[in-house]
Amino acid sequence: MKEFWTSMAFLMGVFAFFQSILHAVFPPELRFAVLKLFHRVFLCFSTYCYFDITEIDGVNTNELYHAVQLYLSRSASVAASRLSLSRGLNSSAFTFGLTSNDCLVDTFCGATATWEHVVTQRQSQTFSWRPLPGEKRSFTLRIKKKDKPLILPAYLDHIMETATDLRRRNQDRLLYTNSRGGSIESRVVPWESVPFKHPSTFDTLAMDSSRKELIMADLKDFAEGKAFYEKTGRAWKRGYLLYGPPGTGKSSMIAAMANYLGYDVYDLELTEVHTNSELRKLLMKTTPKSIIVIEDIDCSINLTNRSSKKLASPYDLRPTGGCGAEDVHAAAKTMTLSGLLNFTDGLWSCCGSERIFVFTTNHVEELDSALLRSGRMDMHILMSYCSFPALKILMKNYLGLEDGELGGDTQENCGLLRELEEVIDDAEITPADVSEILIKNRRREKREAMAELLEALKARAEKRKKERGGSSATARKKSLDDEMEEEEEQEKRALESPKESGEEMDGCNGKEEKREED
Numbered sequence: 001m002k003e004f005w006t007s008m009a010f011l012m013g014v015f016a017f018f019q020s021i022l023h024a025v026f027p028p029e030l031r032f033a034v035l036k037l038f039h040r041v042f043l044c045f046s047t048y049c050y051f052d053i054t055e056i057d058g059v060n061t062n063e064l065y066h067a068v069q070l071y072l073s074r075s076a077s078v079a080a081s082r083l084s085l086s087r088g089l090n091s092s093a094f095t096f097g098l099t100s101n102d103c104l105v106d107t108f109c110g111a112t113a114t115w116e117h118v119v120t121q122r123q124s125q126t127f128s129w130r131p132l133p134g135e136k137r138s139f140t141l142r143i144k145k146k147d148k149p150l151i152l153p154a155y156l157d158h159i160m161e162t163a164t165d166l167r168r169r170n171q172d173r174l175l176y177t178n179s180r181g182g183s184i185e186s187r188v189v190p191w192e193s194v195p196f197k198h199p200s201t202f203d204t205l206a207m208d209s210s211r212k213e214l215i216m217a218d219l220k221d222f223a224e225g226k227a228f229y230e231k232t233g234r235a236w237k238r239g240y241l242l243y244g245p246p247g248t249g250k251s252s253m254i255a256a257m258a259n260y261l262g263y264d265v266y267d268l269e270l271t272e273v274h275t276n277s278e279l280r281k282l283l284m285k286t287t288p289k290s291i292i293v294i295e296d297i298d299c300s301i302n303l304t305n306r307s308s309k310k311l312a313s314p315y316d317l318r319p320t321g322g323c324g325a326e327d328v329h330a331a332a333k334t335m336t337l338s339g340l341l342n343f344t345d346g347l348w349s350c351c352g353s354e355r356i357f358v359f360t361t362n363h364v365e366e367l368d369s370a371l372l373r374s375g376r377m378d379m380h381i382l383m384s385y386c387s388f389p390a391l392k393i394l395m396k397n398y399l400g401l402e403d404g405e406l407g408g409d410t411q412e413n414c415g416l417l418r419e420l421e422e423v424i425d426d427a428e429i430t431p432a433d434v435s436e437i438l439i440k441n442r443r444r445e446k447r448e449a450m451a452e453l454l455e456a457l458k459a460r461a462e463k464r465k466k467e468r469g470g471s472s473a474t475a476r477k478k479s480l481d482d483e484m485e486e487e488e489e490q491e492k493r494a495l496e497s498p499k500e501s502g503e504e505m506d507g508c509n510g511k512e513e514k515r516e517e518d
């Protein structure tokens, strides 16, 4: 740093000296040419090279300037003694910045880079169609000439990437929705957003820890897998299908995924999308590092339209029978499953990268096999009734039970826990219902709350047993009734029209004979 300032001071001194001589002796044009020449000669002999990154490039804002500003703010917070502080729109974090004419040294791949923030007054007579700030701001990067091929442009790429990452981290994550009513085609901005503040995390999610870890590892691999996806020629995206009864944590899982990766969430309301082209428009307006969610996919779209007899093939909207144009036109005006699959899986899925698609459903059996086939949704995750490990997480969350207390270390808890473990599977209760019971009892003493939960689970298990017993008895009775009805029917047919029955037999035989003849 000291070396930098010494050379700058020396340079300024030489400049001032020459300028005063030139001013006295030469006319302005010649003076300018000589100064330019002097500058060139100086740069030729210098071991450094300089890069100016101005805030405004012509009339456009220079993205690199803002990226450098953000990038340097990382180290500015510790390295500088006077800093500028700012907080951006939609951001909950403060950003440090270099004040005017301050310097900072950075290293990259073993090379030293010195940054100076240069602020000068803009000349008032400068004409521009756009109002320009009163100050001219730029960063000057100084690196050794020998380092130039080594670190450029990799250093600048690194700065851009780091800045994008920082910007994302500093900004509040957003939850986007397309359900605003009206046609998407007519909107300038098809998505509307609000800050995403869902508190669900993988810690609070009630689920077996081994499955949770598997999902977290999968998400991490995905987020860090840029090189892998490039190498294998795959679009950088991943699909998850979450299925299970209502209240088992599908939406909570999506929020936990978003919080874990720090991604935005796009909640796609398919019933608001009327055509495949609207769907494409929505996709094109999503940002990378986001989760695109379609909840209750079975209720959102007529998923049987792939197998509709009118269509020649699932991906082909041309009708098989005759008429053509009108039907094609009508089909193009609707949203189809093939349109949706193209959105997630086809060529359109590649516009933008690092995106996760999550579909949820309560009725996986009703989904078209095209949605379930391997490779389409990379992971199918069953969100099921509350298991004992999941119950322990909920008790920890709501009652504040410690790991020791949940491990059965406490003598009194031991019996209660064992009973809870015995009854939980038979109760077939969702984590949402368990949460409700625990919320009601959260102010009580832990043991009392657990005892209350046990009672509720026992009652639920009893009810389930009766339902099962009832339903199997009903099923048994129904099949007996059916059998009796069938027998009665046969007897009736035999008594009423013996001839007919004989004909049927004959008919059969006749057929047999005919086949033999053939």
Ligand SMILES: Nc1ncnc2c1ncn2[C@@H]1O[C@H](COP(=O)(O)OP(=O)(O)OP(=O)(O)O)[C@@H](O)[C@H]1O
Pocket: 204, 205, 206, 207, 244, 245, 246, 247, 248, 249, 250, 251, 252, 253, 362, 383, 430, 431, 432, 433, 435
């Ligand atoms: N696995 C879980 N872990 C923690 N909390 C859960 C879990 N499942 C449900 N809950 C609680 O129940 C509430 C409802 O859960 P959630 O909305 O995630 O269920 P869902 O499966 O999406 O239901 P639906 O199918 O009706 O959309 C949540 O707010 C959460 O408090």
Ligand SMILES: [Mg+2]
Pocket: 250, 251, 252, 295, 360
């Ligand atoms: Mg849900």
